[in-house]
Amino acid sequence: MSKKIRVRFAPSPTGGLHLGGVRTVLYNYLFAKKHGGEFIVRIEDTDQTRFVEGAEQYIFDCLAWCGLQPDESPLHGGAYGPYRQSERKPMYKEYAEKLIANGHAYYAFDTPEELEAMRKDYKTAENPAPQYDGSIRMKMRNSLTLPATEVEKLLAMETRYVIRIKVPQNETISFNDLIHHEVSFDSNVVDDKVLLKADGMPTYHLAVVVDDYLMKISHAFRGEEWLSSAPVHILLWKYLFGLDQMPQWAHLPLILGPSGKLSKRDGAKFGFPVYAMNWTDAKSKELTEGFKEKGFLPEAFINLLAMLGWNSGTEKELFSIEELIENFSIERVHKSGAKFDFEKAKWFNQEWIKKLPVSNYESIVKKCFTDKDVKIENDEYFINILELVKDRCTLLTDFYDQGVYFFKAPIQLDSEAVKSKWNNEKTDFFQDYIDKLNAIPTWNTAEIEEAFKHLAIEKSIKPGELQLPMRIMLVGGKFGPAVFEIACKIGQEETINRIKKALPIFNA
RNA sequence: GCCGCGUUGGUCAAGAGGUUAAGACGCCUCCCUUUCACGGAGGAAUCACGGGUUCGAGUCCCGUACGUGGUACCA
Structure with a gap:
């Protein structure tokens, strides 16, 4: 009875892979792995005008970085190929024609100009965007309105045409979504979507149902932006393969930016990445920064994405991919969109840096x-x-600033931090301290600290007042681990050199 | 405009009729630390609004508002 679990991610190779896309991949992946199923990547490249060179490879690079490897894809092979829709072109026409034969679709010969005229002519205040639907299809040039002989003739003349679905009137189209549960639409507000374009390529609507059927997809997860076109897909499943064959739908909530839908623009504006990895637009040469290059760990990226729209119901927030697979459940995916918070994202990364x-x-x-x-x-x-x-x-990327001074002397010293309290006694102290340091036979933290404290007491200066200057000398600023630890690590000679170099700067 | 979906602190969220409405991020205070962090203790801050139903509503129903998505021979 129950089919083998097979899910797919179906991106268009048109540019960078953003947060929402990766999360869709992730939920697909988690669901598949949890149920011992298969995760397929299918490339939806039916729009030749938007095709971008290199974008497909980029998607696979992102998936590899995230550790979300497909079981089947154009790159990984599989039994249901080809996995690029452009290479499956002949299959779609067959199904489109089957729909015509069954009376569920029709040829439409309207030119782009005619469509534009229709939208203008039927435009009213109540209906600012008229659709090619049941109320107006009989006023257009298609195989429903033209005599059969005329249609034959147009077809024989190789007139450009599209195939449109014939959406029934006065029906309620409903289905059960895994996340939203019962969702229903009035068929009268669903338009006669184009199924096969004039260039012979299918639109998304036809392709997604044909391919999901042929690839035996059991569960279809996609962004909520698709919910509105779901009725077309339901109809197609009903007419072509039967509703009992249809995958279970799950429309994932959107990931929002600071103001509305998360966009590449938000990233630029607020200084956080929205793409998984760096993406350079071929035409404009514009570079959009990715999470990887920003300094994120893939473990953290996956973790934070998982928590954006899903929650285990416990207080646990840090999950490895294995733990996610174990705990994930589609029932706990939220209905509403979540606003992406870069501060929280950074927290996840910090936790993973500490953890790994x-x-x-x-x-x-x-x-x-x-x-x-x-x-x-x-x-x-x-x-x-x-x-x-x-x-x-x-x-x-923070490791550099936090760690360079272990490898080379600071170029700039934050002398402002010591200036106000700097005096001759302190200069004197450090000059003597240099001698003490020189005399240390075995260089270690305890000895360095011991010498420091003894000398301070001897000179009646509080050791605390000397520690900050010492830190500035070695590090350059007010940060980093314990000073004596640092001195120990950088070595005897280097420690002494840095003190010697800093003294005249402080005295200036 | 129409249609769909949604609405718990600033953000992510737990919550399935009876709770002092968890927890996390961020923010603030204190402790630890004579640096910066880490860690620890505490604090401010929430059920969009209006009607029902009910002994009792964040939880159920209906409206309204707001947000968001769709309304292409793009996906």
Whole structure:
């Protein structure tokens, strides 16, 4: 009885992959994995005017980064290919013609100009956007209004035509959505959507039902922006394959930006990424930053996306992909859209930085350093440093600022922080401290600190008043782990050098 | 305009007729720390509105408002 679980993500290769898209992938993936099913990626490239070179590969790169690998796709193979709709073109026409034969669709010969005229002529105050529907299809040029001989002739002459669905009048079209439950529409407000375009390509509406059928899709998850066109799909399933064959629908809530629907613009305006990875528009050369390049861990990205529209019902918020698979349930997906909050997103990343062993992201962070010409010669030392500063980083890119001073002396010293309390006694202290440091036989944190405190007491200065200047000398600013720890890590010679270099700056 | 979907603190949210309406992010205060974080303790802040139903409504029903999506030979 119960079919094998098969779900699909069906993107159009037209540009960057945004948050909402990845979340749709994620929910598909989680559902499939939880039920031992298959996750398919089908490329919906039926609109040749919007096709963008490289966009398909980019989508797969994003999925790979997120760790959401398809079981079947144009790149991964599978038994239900081809997985690009452009390569399936002949299949759709067959079904469109079947619909005509059964009286559920018709040829329409109206030119774009005629359609435009129709929209203008029938436009009224109450109906500002007239549709090609049951109330006006009999006034247009199609195989319903033209004599059969005329239709034959037009077809024989290879006149450009489209095939439109003939939506019945006065019916209630309803279906049971996994998230919204019972949803229904009055068929009179559903228009006769184009099924097959003049170029022979199917529209989304035809393609999605034909392919979902042929690929044996059991559950269809998609964004809520599709809910309004669901009645067309329901009708098509009814006419073509039978409602009992239809997948279970789940229309996922939208992810909103600070003001309405989340857009690429929001990202630019508010300074957060909306795409999974960097995307450069081929024409404008405009670069849109991605979560990956912003310094997000894929674990965190997945985690935060999962929580945007779903909740386990417990207080747990940090989930690994395995835990998500185990806990996910479509019943707990919310009905309403969620506003994306970058602050919370950063919190997830910070938590994952703390949670994961540094070896997980060492190479990514290393690249941040080498990109800025800081050479990492000792991996063990590098990992050590990362461990030391990880609590201070919310993005992977933060490691650079939090850790550079372990590899090279600070260029700028925040001398303003010490100036007001700086005096000759302190200069004197540090000069003597240099000698003490030189005398330390085995360089370690305890010895460095011991020498510091003894000398401070000897000179009757509170050690606390000397720690900040010392920190500025070594780090350059008011941040970082314990000072003596830092001194220990950077070494005897380097510590002394930095103090020597800083003294004249403080005295200036 | 019409149609669909939605509405618990600033944000994410728990909640399935009876709760002092969880928790998290952010914000504020304090502790820890003579740095910055981490960690810990506390605080401010919410059921869109109006009618019902009910002994009792954030929870059910109806309206209104607001938000959001659709209204293409785009997906």
